[in-house]
Amino acid sequence: MAVVFEATKGLTGKPFHYCPGCTHGIIHRLIAEVMCEMGILEDTVSVASVGCSYNSYEYFACDAVQAAHGRAPAVATGIKRNLKDKVVFTYQGDGDLASIGAAEIIHAAARGEKITAFFVNNAVYGMTSGQMAPTTLLGQVTTTSPFGRDASYQGYPINVSEMIAPLTGAAYVERVCLTDYKNIMAAKKAIKQAFLAQQANLGFTMVEFLSTCPTNWGKEPLEAMDWLKEKMIPQYPLGVFKGEDIDFKKVEADVKAAKEGASA
Amino acid sequence: MAMAKVTFNDDLCKGCGLCVNACPKKILELDKERLNNKGYHPAACTDLEQCIGCAFCATTCPDLVITVER
Amino acid sequence: MAQKKVLMKGNEVIAEAAIRAGCRNYFGYPITPQTEVMHYMAKKMVEIGGNFVQAESEVAAINMVYGAAAAGFRVMTSSSSPGISLKQEGISYIAGAELPAVVVNIVRAGPGLGGIQPSQGDYFQACKGGGHGDYRNLVIAPASVQELYELTVEAFNLADKYRMMAMILGDGTLGQMMEPVAFRDEEPIVEPEKPWAACGRGGRAEHNTVTSIYIQPDDLERKNLELVEKYKIIERDEVRYEAIGLEDAEIVIVAFSTCSRICRNVIRQAAEKGIKVGMIRPITLWPFPKQIIRETAALPNVKAFLDIELSAGQMVEDVQIAVKGQKPVHFFGRMGGNLPMQKEILDKIIAIHENPEKEALD
Numbered sequence: 001m002a003v004v005f006e007a008t009k010g011l012t013g014k015p016f017h018y019c020p021g022c023t024h025g026i027i028h029r030l031i032a033e034v035m036c037e038m039g040i041l042e043d044t045v046s047v048a049s050v051g052c053s054y055n056s057y058e059y060f061a062c063d064a065v066q067a068a069h070g071r072a073p074a075v076a077t078g079i080k081r082n083l084k085d086k087v088v089f090t091y092q093g094d095g096d097l098a099s100i101g102a103a104e105i106i107h108a109a110a111r112g113e114k115i116t117a118f119f120v121n122n123a124v125y126g127m128t129s130g131q132m133a134p135t136t137l138l139g140q141v142t143t144t145s146p147f148g149r150d151a152s153y154q155g156y157p158i159n160v161s162e163m164i165a166p167l168t169g170a171a172y173v174e175r176v177c178l179t180d181y182k183n184i185m186a187a188k189k190a191i192k193q194a195f196l197a198q199q200a201n202l203g204f205t206m207v208e209f210l211s212t213c214p215t216n217w218g219k220e221p222l223e224a225m226d227w228l229k230e231k232m233i234p235q236y237p238l239g240v241f242k243g244e245d246i247d248f249k250k251v252e253a254d255v256k257a258a259k260e261g262a263s264a
Numbered sequence: 265m266a267m268a269k270v271t272f273n274d275d276l277c278k279g280c281g282l283c284v285n286a287c288p289k290k291i292l293e294l295d296k297e298r299l300n301n302k303g304y305h306p307a308a309c310t311d312l313e314q315c316i317g318c319a320f321c322a323t324t325c326p327d328l329v330i331t332v333e334r
Numbered sequence: 335m336a337q338k339k340v341l342m343k344g345n346e347v348i349a350e351a352a353i354r355a356g357c358r359n360y361f362g363y364p365i366t367p368q369t370e371v372m373h374y375m376a377k378k379m380v381e382i383g384g385n386f387v388q389a390e391s392e393v394a395a396i397n398m399v400y401g402a403a404a405a406g407f408r409v410m411t412s413s414s415s416p417g418i419s420l421k422q423e424g425i426s427y428i429a430g431a432e433l434p435a436v437v438v439n440i441v442r443a444g445p446g447l448g449g450i451q452p453s454q455g456d457y458f459q460a461c462k463g464g465g466h467g468d469y470r471n472l473v474i475a476p477a478s479v480q481e482l483y484e485l486t487v488e489a490f491n492l493a494d495k496y497r498m499m500a501m502i503l504g505d506g507t508l509g510q511m512m513e514p515v516a517f518r519d520e521e522p523i524v525e526p527e528k529p530w531a532a533c534g535r536g537g538r539a540e541h542n543t544v545t546s547i548y549i550q551p552d553d554l555e556r557k558n559l560e561l562v563e564k565y566k567i568i569e570r571d572e573v574r575y576e577a578i579g580l581e582d583a584e585i586v587i588v589a590f591s592t593c594s595r596i597c598r599n600v601i602r603q604a605a606e607k608g609i610k611v612g613m614i615r616p617i618t619l620w621p622f623p624k625q626i627i628r629e630t631a632a633l634p635n636v637k638a639f640l641d642i643e644l645s646a647g648q649m650v651e652d653v654q655i656a657v658k659g660q661k662p663v664h665f666f667g668r669m670g671g672n673l674p675m676q677k678e679i680l681d682k683i684i685a686i687h688e689n690p691e692k693e694a695l696d
Binding site for chain 1: 333
């Protein structure tokens with residue numbers, strides 16, 4: 001028998017501190033697998049953000065920079081502008097990206113920075129124990145919306161992918177989820193496409209992962225997945241919001257040719 | 265001889281149950297008889313003969329517990 | 335050999351100096367009275383193939399600085415007081431992650447939105463923290479356009495040498511003034527290797543992480559103690575100041591940057607009245623020239639100190655610590671963007687000469 005699935009070398013192997021059933025673990029692994037499969041582990045710099053994944057640099061085996069809360073896209077800009085031939089990605093939660101970091105993500109996208117933002121949307125603030133996020137659903141109970149999110153008090157959730165996609169500088173924006181094998185593999189494909197678009201200098205790329213937070217939703221992991229399917233997907237539909245017309249097979253071939261041409 | 269094999273690194277398991285739900289052959293379960301060093305009931309395969317090596321379990325596992333051979 | 339001199343504006347000289355120091359990254363945001371730094375960079379940095387970004391805010395700009403520094407590249411930002419306030423979080427991160435960076439503050443009067451005229455009211459912010467946590471910044475106070483050039487180049491070398499932020503603390507007067515500058519043919523650039531930079535593993539055995547987070551108290555304390563040791567070395571080796579006429583001075587002025595320029599004339603005027611006035615002009619505000627002030631306070635000829643600032647009195651607290659009660663310390667300041675008149679300072683000197691203890695600070 002041959003091994004068909006084992007732990008990727010794109011991760012350091014340090015056991016994840018994430019909660020049981022937290023989708024951070026799946027997303028980390030997918031990104032790490034893609035880095036290895038694309039042969040870019042040695043040429044990637046990740047930018048960690050503030051949230052449950054504040055120490056993502058202890059898990060990803062690539063070089064990494066820790067950023068202040070919300071500022072990862074600006075930090076990534078400073079890195080990528082100097083390392084144009086490397087791949088740079090941010091890894092951010094909904095507070096980091098859509099609340100305190102709202103200006104940074106919009107402007108990085110508007111400027112068409114050749115970076116990839118991985119946006120982990122679990123509709124709540126995880127690390128700080130369950131406060132309302134910009135992506136919290138109406139009616140959702142959190143520690144700062146204890147009576148359920150009420151539009152008259154607390155406004156409406158933000159659909160980040162739909163907000164970023166129209167910016168001309170944004171080249172590829174897709175929203176995915178991790179509820180089953182098919183969706184996990186689609187998420188992995190989205191990660192690869194985002195990196196390819198970055199390598200081809202098409203512009204800013206973002207993948208939004210609908211994610212569970214069993215602990216702060218007060219649900220068992222499987223229950224949480226069901227809630228995601230029932231409640232989050234209607235608010236945050238899956239799909240490609242920018243770059244539907246990109247021919248990724250061609251992009252991949254072009255990137256490969258450019259690399260070979262450069263090393264020839 | 266079994267078509268495929270899954271191995272569990274017990275001490276990484278957090279007993280989340282995602283793999284149990286993902287398995288199309290329904291041959292995984294959380295072993296209520298055992299506790300790993302984290303205090304969780306680790307996932308295990310109840311009938312290796314049935315395993316088809318689809319790796320749905322390993323793919324959905326957030327903690328890289330499972331290795332799959334085929 | 336006579337060096338050719340060019341008449342240039344202070345703000346533009348800062349930008350030119352950075353480029354000459356090998357800086358190829360500028361991230362900024364417009365704010366009066368430093369915007370010329372950014373305009374110069376918008377053109378020159380692009381012309382030489384460097385990176386220029388007008389960021390969405392001063393907050394974003396300092397984080398772009400942090401990113402470029404983390405990747406191992408020389409980088410600068412400039413702003414003015416309210417913008418520097420915005421940058422404080424980023425500055426604390428730069429200190430914690432031990433990154434080299436140059437930040438220019440062309441100080442304007444505050445607090446709050448304040449005015450756009452010059453001030454020295456950011457001394458506390460620059461030298462005593464500003465951001466959270468235990469850290470220090472190298473703070474350099476040029477007093478002429480020539481010094482803006484030479485000290486900005488030096489700032490990059492110091493920032494790289496000690497892996498920390500070096501701040502050029504100017505003010506609106508200095509930034510706007512035009513003076514002749516003699517540029518060197520070759521700059522004394524000292525750029526060390528940066529094996530710690532996060533720039534792609536490229537086959538390294540371990541991946542590099544640039545971070546300031548240490549969750550375990552013992553780890554964080556160890557990190558803080560390392561910083562403390564570093565700062566001790568800087569306090570020992572990098573103090574810079576100018577001393578004028580201390581050997582026979584009766585009154586010693588302590589003033590930096592724009593105030594020190596005004597005081598040079600006052601010293602001459604006081605001499606004409608038979609009052610011997612000397613001056614200690616700090617060039618580094620941190621590390622503060624504590625030792626020279628303390629030694630001067632011990633001189634028998636020195637009767638009092640007079641600290642002059644464009645503020646309600648910030649550096650004067652450090653002067654008092656340095657003087658250590660040996661002699662009375664006086665203060666004179668103007669605020670809101672006003673500059674002290676020579677006559678005002680001279681009147682104060684005459685009063686101190688007549689009674690060194692009267693109206694001295696507590």
